[in-house]
Amino acid sequence: MVEIRHLKLITTIHKAGSLSEAAKVLHLTPSALSHQLKQLESSLDTAIFYRTNNQLLFTPSGKEFLKSAKEILSQLSQMKDRIQDIEEVQLEKYIHGFSQEETRRLYDQASSIEQFLHWDSTWPDDSLILEAGCGVGAQTKIIAPKNPNSKFIAVDLSEKSLKQAASSIQELDIKNVVFQKADIKKLPYADNHFDHVFVCFVLEHVSQPIQVLKELKRVLKTGGTITVIEGDHGSTYFYPDSVDAQNAIQAQVNLQQQNGGNANIGRSIFPMLQTVDFKDIIVNPRQIYVDESKPKLVEGFIKSTFTAMIKGIAEEAIAKKIISKETMSKGIKDLLQTANGGTFCYTFFKGKGTKS
Numbered sequence: 001m002v003e004i005r006h007l008k009l010i011t012t013i014h015k016a017g018s019l020s021e022a023a024k025v026l027h028l029t030p031s032a033l034s035h036q037l038k039q040l041e042s043s044l045d046t047a048i049f050y051r052t053n054n055q056l057l058f059t060p061s062g063k064e065f066l067k068s069a070k071e072i073l074s075q076l077s078q079m080k081d082r083i084q085d086i087e088e089v090q091l092e093k094y095i096h097g098f099s100q101e102e103t104r105r106l107y108d109q110a111s112s113i114e115q116f117l118h119w120d121s122t123w124p125d126d127s128l129i130l131e132a133g134c135g136v137g138a139q140t141k142i143i144a145p146k147n148p149n150s151k152f153i154a155v156d157l158s159e160k161s162l163k164q165a166a167s168s169i170q171e172l173d174i175k176n177v178v179f180q181k182a183d184i185k186k187l188p189y190a191d192n193h194f195d196h197v198f199v200c201f202v203l204e205h206v207s208q209p210i211q212v213l214k215e216l217k218r219v220l221k222t223g224g225t226i227t228v229i230e231g232d233h234g235s236t237y238f239y240p241d242s243v244d245a246q247n248a249i250q251a252q253v254n255l256q257q258q259n260g261g262n263a264n265i266g267r268s269i270f271p272m273l274q275t276v277d278f279k280d281i282i283v284n285p286r287q288i289y290v291d292e293s294k295p296k297l298v299e300g301f302i303k304s305t306f307t308a309m310i311k312g313i314a315e316e317a318i319a320k321k322i323i324s325k326e327t328m329s330k331g332i333k334d335l336l337q338t339a340n341g342g343t344f345c346y347t348f349f350k351g352k353g354t355k356s
């Protein structure tokens with residue numbers, strides 16, 4: 001059975017010029033590489049190379065195999081690029097969108113819950129820190145000034161958000177951040193490049209969070225840490241309770257799921273970090289509890305963050321028939337009702353792991 005690894009094996013041997021060089025490129029031992037080669041030759045029932053004077057010369061069958069292998073690998077790579085393009089277009093449709101209201105909401109969200117999420121967002125001086133999926137820089141403008149002697153590279157795929165982030169950082173005269181456009185699934189950085197990685201409210205929107213975590217781990221130095229912050233809509237409860245409000249929240253969970261994300265991802269930070277083999281993992285829940293005695297949170301969290309988020313997805317959820325217009329309107333009204341003498345609870349999860 002010819003496998004993709006066999007195609008890579010033969011094209012790499014051709015490129016590298018020898019078995020030992022190819023073994024280095026493929027991170028294999030020379031004997032593992034010879035074994036794979038023998039397996040391939042026996043499954044094809046033909047020799048790929050003439051083995052003479054320690055030289056590897058392609059046989060006629062070997063030349064044909066090499067030609068086809070190059071074509072197939074190139075087609076595979078083109079297919080990957082085309083899928084990547086589709087993903088980028090879909091990003092433009094990610095459920096919160098990139099409107100002015102959403103920009104405002106992200107800033108309100110970050111500032112209203114800063115004390116809960118960021119009292120411990122500090123890293124040793126002189127660290128190089130990657131912020132993955134920085135959006136409009138709502139977290140960046142909190143964490144960068146808290147770590148004035150470290151440098152941040154903040155990346156996102158949305159050019160529009162990056163421009164907004166850069167201008168808000170400039171306004172605050174913050175000088176230790178560089179913004180770059182990059183896909184967190186395929187980062188343009190070498191292995192072991194960053195001392196630490198920070199990612200907030202991003203994994204909930206990607207269809208393959210484990211793939212993203214693997215990529216973030218790749219660019220992280222051994223001994224470096226990853227910090228992940230995510231919400232979990234299943235952690236929401238409030239007074240007065242309302243089935244319509246619960247249905248409105250569930251509509252966002254369902255919509256996000258249809259778009260490949262997971263609005264209840266907070267509870268899975270620990271197992272996800274474990275799957276990617278981070279060590280010394282610690283996850284703390286950061287519960288936001290709001291009542292009348294906390295007027296800033298009533299405004300900043302219940303109204304401007306949480307209910308604004310549900311309002312922001314209402315139109316799309318109704319258009320996709322996930323929820324009726326009536327239930328959504330009543331649900332939003334009931335969520336706002338919790339700001340008038342009621343109470344509201346929501347839990348964010350902040351996890352940290354070390355690359356060993």
Ligand SMILES: C[S@@+](CC[C@H](N)C(=O)[O-])C[C@H]1O[C@@H](n2cnc3c(N)ncnc32)[C@H](O)[C@@H]1O
Pocket residue numbers: 091096106110132133134135136137138139155156157158161182183184185199200201202205206
């Ligand atoms: C909800 S926003 C959070 C932004 C910021 N971290 C915050 O907490 O305010 C999610 C961000 O992830 C970005 N994003 C999603 N998929 C991405 C990808 N594959 N590569 C880079 N950024 C991505 C989106 O463009 C968006 O700006």
